[in-house]
Amino acid sequence: MRLQMLSIRNLQVNIGSREILKGVSLEVKAGEVHAIMGPNGSGKSTLASVLAGREQFEVRSGEVDFLGKDLLQMAPEDRARDGVFMAFQYPVEIPGVSNVNFLKTALNEIRVYRGLPPVESREFLKLVREKQKLVDFDAKLANRSVNEGFSGGEKKRNEIFQLAMLDPRLAILDETDSGLDIDALKIVAGGVNKLKSAGNAFVIITHYQRLLEYIIPDFVHVLYDGRIVKSGGKELALELEEKGYDWLKTEHGPVPAPAPAA
Amino acid sequence: MMTSDTGALYRKLVEDQDQLFHPVAQDAQWQKLRQSAWGDFMRLGFPTTRHEEWKYTNILPFLQPPYQIAGKNGVHLNATSIEALDIPGLDAWRIVLVNGVLHPELSILPEAGSLRVLPLEAACGLPQFREHFGRYIETGNNHFAALNTAMASSGLFLEVARNTTPSKPVHLLHLTTGSSPLLIQYRNLLVLQPRSSLNLVEQFVPLYLSGDVLVNSATEMVLLEGASADHFRIQNGNQHEATVNHTQVFQDASTLYNNHTYCLNGKFIRNNTHVAIGAPGGESHLYGLYLTAGDQLVDNHTFVDHRKAGSRSNEWYKGVLKDRSSGVFSGKIFVRPGAQKTNAFQQNNNILIGENATINSKPELEIFADDVKCSHGSTTGQLDEEAAFYLRTRGIGEQTARSMLVHAFAYDLTEKIRLEPVKRYINKLIDEKI
Numbered sequence: 110m111r112l113q114m115l116s117i118r119n120l121q122v123n124i125g126s127r128e129i130l131k132g133v134s135l136e137v138k139a140g141e142v143h144a145i146m147g148p149n150g151s152g153k154s155t156l157a158s159v160l161a162g163r164e165q166f167e168v169r170s171g172e173v174d175f176l177g178k179d180l181l182q183m184a185p186e187d188r189a190r191d192g193v194f195m196a197f198q199y200p201v202e203i204p205g206v207s208n209v210n211f212l213k214t215a216l217n218e219i220r221v222y223r224g225l226p227p228v229e230s231r232e233f234l235k236l237v238r239e240k241q242k243l244v245d246f247d248a249k250l251a252n253r254s255v256n257e258g259f260s261g262g263e264k265k266r267n268e269i270f271q272l273a274m275l276d277p278r279l280a281i282l283d284e285t286d287s288g289l290d291i292d293a294l295k296i297v298a299g300g301v302n303k304l305k306s307a308g309n310a311f312v313i314i315t316h317y318q319r320l321l322e323y324i325i326p327d328f329v330h331v332l333y334d335g336r337i338v339k340s341g342g343k344e345l346a347l348e349l350e351e352k353g354y355d356w357l358k359t360e361h362g363p364v365p366a367p368a369p370a371a
Numbered sequence: 372m373m374t375s376d377t378g379a380l381y382r383k384l385v386e387d388q389d390q391l392f393h394p395v396a397q398d399a400q401w402q403k404l405r406q407s408a409w410g411d412f413m414r415l416g417f418p419t420t421r422h423e424e425w426k427y428t429n430i431l432p433f434l435q436p437p438y439q440i441a442g443k444n445g446v447h448l449n450a451t452s453i454e455a456l457d458i459p460g461l462d463a464w465r466i467v468l469v470n471g472v473l474h475p476e477l478s479i480l481p482e483a484g485s486l487r488v489l490p491l492e493a494a495c496g497l498p499q500f501r502e503h504f505g506r507y508i509e510t511g512n513n514h515f516a517a518l519n520t521a522m523a524s525s526g527l528f529l530e531v532a533r534n535t536t537p538s539k540p541v542h543l544l545h546l547t548t549g550s551s552p553l554l555i556q557y558r559n560l561l562v563l564q565p566r567s568s569l570n571l572v573e574q575f576v577p578l579y580l581s582g583d584v585l586v587n588s589a590t591e592m593v594l595l596e597g598a599s600a601d602h603f604r605i606q607n608g609n610q611h612e613a614t615v616n617h618t619q620v621f622q623d624a625s626t627l628y629n630n631h632t633y634c635l636n637g638k639f640i641r642n643n644t645h646v647a648i649g650a651p652g653g654e655s656h657l658y659g660l661y662l663t664a665g666d667q668l669v670d671n672h673t674f675v676d677h678r679k680a681g682s683r684s685n686e687w688y689k690g691v692l693k694d695r696s697s698g699v700f701s702g703k704i705f706v707r708p709g710a711q712k713t714n715a716f717q718q719n720n721n722i723l724i725g726e727n728a729t730i731n732s733k734p735e736l737e738i739f740a741d742d743v744k745c746s747h748g749s750t751t752g753q754l755d756e757e758a759a760f761y762l763r764t765r766g767i768g769e770q771t772a773r774s775m776l777v778h779a780f781a782y783d784l785t786e787k788i789r790l791e792p793v794k795r796y797i798n799k800l801i802d803e804k805i
C-alpha cells in the first residue's frame with residue numbers, strides 16, 4: 110500500500126473577509142502525480158501558498174495532515190525542512206542575496222534538521238553541477254543574486270533546479286508552465302519526470318493541458334470558485350482541453366468578481 | 372536673551388572654566404584658538420530642537436548625568452584585553468586612545484618613516500600643526516565643535532609623509548572606560564602630505580564602561596594634493612555611551628577620500644561629517660550604514676562642500692531601524708559659485724522593522740553654479756516580506772532569512788570595502804547586531 114503523504118480535509122480560507130477556498134479536500138499518496146486545473150482566480154495559488162505557509166491567509170476551518178503532522182501549525186521553514194516544496198508562480202528576485210549562498214544555506218538548514226552533516230563547499234558545487242545538468246538549467250549562478258536578471262523562463266527553470274537540489278517529498282508546482290515556450294516546457298517536464306519517484310509526490314497546478322502531455326498525471330482535479338468540482342484520471346485533462354472552462358460557469362455559476370479595493 | 376536651555380552641564384562648564392583653561396603646552400596660538408572657541412560656545416550653548424540642525428535630535432537627556440570632566444591621567448588596562456579588539460586577519464599598526472589619551476604601551480606604533488604618530492599636545496610645536504590645526508573646523512555655528520576646540524587638549528596627531536603609503540593600515544582604537552559619569556573630549560589632527568595614502572580603521576569601543584559617558588570628539592583630516600584615504604569608522608558603543616563626533620575633512624587638488632561609517636551600538640550617536648573639496652579634481656565617497664535597535668538614536672549629518680570646479684562626490688547612507696529606535700539622516704550638498712562641472716550624488720535608503728521605529732531623512736541640495744550634475748533621493752520601506760517568505764519556503768529559518776535580507780540591503784555598502792579582513796569583520800558585526 111502506498112504511503113499517505115498529504116491529506117487536506119475541508120479547507121476553508123479567507124483573505125480578509127473574502128472567502129477564497131470554500132472547502133477543499135484532497136488526498137495525495139507517495140508516488141502519485143496530481144494535477145489541479147481551473148480558470149484564473151479559482152484559488153489554485155491560494156491553495157499552494159497555504160500549503161507552503163504564507164501568512165496573510167486566514168484558515169477558517171479544515172485540516173491538513175502531512176506525513177502525520179499538522180501542517181498548518183508549522184512555520185514555512187519547518188514545512189520545507191520536512192519536505193514540502195512550492196515552485197512559485199512568480200519567483201521573487203532578491204538583489205544582494207547570492208544564489209550560491211542562498212542555496213547552500215537552504216540545503217544545509219534542511220540537512221541539519223534531518224540530522225545530516227552540512228555539505229562542504231566542494232561537495233556542494235558538485236551537487237549544483239549535477240542537478241543543473243539533470244534539469245537542463247544552464248544559467249550561470251555564481252556571482253548573481255537570486256533570480257536577478259533571469260528571464261521569466263529562467264526563473265521558472267530555477268524553481269525546478271531548486272526542487273532538484275532540495276529533494277522534497279511533496280512538490281507543488283504553481284503554473285510552472287505558464288510563460289514557457291515549448292522547448293522550455295519540455296525541459297521542465299523532463300526534469301520533473303527524472304525527479305519523480307515512488308517516495309515522493311507532485312501536485313501540478315496548471316491552467317493548460319499542455320504540460321500534462323509530458324508529465325502524465327495519475328489524477329486530475331478541477332478547482333473552481335474555491336472548490337474541487339470534479340476529479341478524474343488523466344483523460345479529464347483532455348476533456349477540459351476540448352470543452353474549455355465555460356461549462357463550469359453554466360454548471361456552477363460565475364466566479365465572483367474580486368472584491369473592490371477598500 | 373539666553374540662546375537656549377543649556378542646563379546644568381553648561382553651568383558647570385562655565386563655573387569651572389578657570390580650572391578647565393590651564394594652557395596647553397604654553398602654546399599661544401592654540402590658546403588663542405581655544406579662547407575664541409570658548410566665546411563661541413558661551414554664546415551658542417548646547418543645541419536644542421529649536422535649532423534647525425538639531426530639529427529631530429533632542430540631546431537634553433544626554434546632558435543630564437552629573438558628568439565629571441575626564442582628566443588626562445592614564446587608565447590601567449591590560450594588553451590582553453586590547454588584543455581581543457584586534458580585527459582578525461588585519462595586520463595593522465595599532466594606536467590606542469583611552470578616553471582620548473594616547474597609550475603607547477597598549478599600541479603597536481610604526482617605526483619612523485612613512486607615519487608619524489604623536490599625542491596631540493606633543494605635536495603643537497610642529498610647523499604642520501601650526502599650519503593645519505583648527506583651520507578647518509568652524510566653531511561659530513557648531514556647538515559641540517566649539518566646546519571641543521575650547522577644551523580638548525588630548526588626542527592624536529598623525530601624519531603620512533609625502534609620496535608614501537604606510538606599510539600597513541592604521542587601526543585606531545578609541546576606547547571609553549569608566550564607572551562614573553564622564554565627559555570625554557579629544558581632538559585629532561591627521562595630515563596626509565602630498566601624494567601619500569592611508570588606510571585608516573577607526574573603531575569606537577567601550578571597555579569596562581559602566582558609567583554614563585558623553586564623548587565629544589573632533590577630527591580634522593587634511594588631504595594635500597594627490598593624497599588618498601580609505602577611512603573606516605566603526606561605532607560600536609554600549610547603552611552608557613552618548614557620542615557626538617565632528618569630522619571635518621579638507622581635500623586639496625586631485626585627492627580621493629573614501630569614508631565608510633558603520634553605526635552599530637551606542638545609546639546615542641551624532642556624527643557631523645563635513646567634507647570640503649577645496650580644489651579641482653577632488654573626489655569623495657561617503658558610505659554609511661546605521662543599524663539601530665532598542666531605544667537607540669543615531670543621527671548622521673553630512674555636509675559636502677564643493678568649493679572649486681571639477682570635483683565629484685558620491686554619498687550613500689542606508690539604515691535599518693527596529694524596536695523603538697530612531698534615526699536621522701541629513702545630507703547637504705553645497706555647490707559654491709564657480710564650482711562648475713561638479714558631480715554630486717546622494718542617496719539615503721531606510722528600512723523600518725516593526726511599528727515603532729522612526730527615521731527622519733532630509734536630503735538637501737544648495738547649488739550656486741549652473742553647469743553641474745547633482746541628484747539626491749531618499750526612500751523608506753519595510754523588509755521585503757515576499758522575499759523573506761521565499762527564503763523560508765526553502766528551509767531557511769526566519770532569523771537567518773531576515774539577516775540575509777539585511778546583509779543584502781547593506782551589500783551595496785559593504786561591497787565597497789577593499790580591505791577583506793575589515794569587510795569580514797563588519798559583516799560579522801552586522802550579523803551580531805541583527
Ligand SMILES: Nc1ncnc2c1ncn2[C@@H]1O[C@H](COP(=O)(O)OP(=O)(O)O)[C@@H](O)[C@H]1O
Pocket residue numbers: 124129147148149150151152153154155156366367
Ligand atoms: N493577497 C490577496 N489579496 C486579496 N485577494 C487575493 C489575494 N491573493 C489572491 N486573491 C484573490 O483570491 C482569488 C484566488 O486567487 P488565486 O489563488 O491567485 O487564483 P488562481 O491561482 O487560481 O488564479 C482571486 O480572486 C484573487 O483576486
Ligand SMILES: [Mg+2]
Pocket residue numbers: 153154155198283284
Ligand atoms: Mg495562480
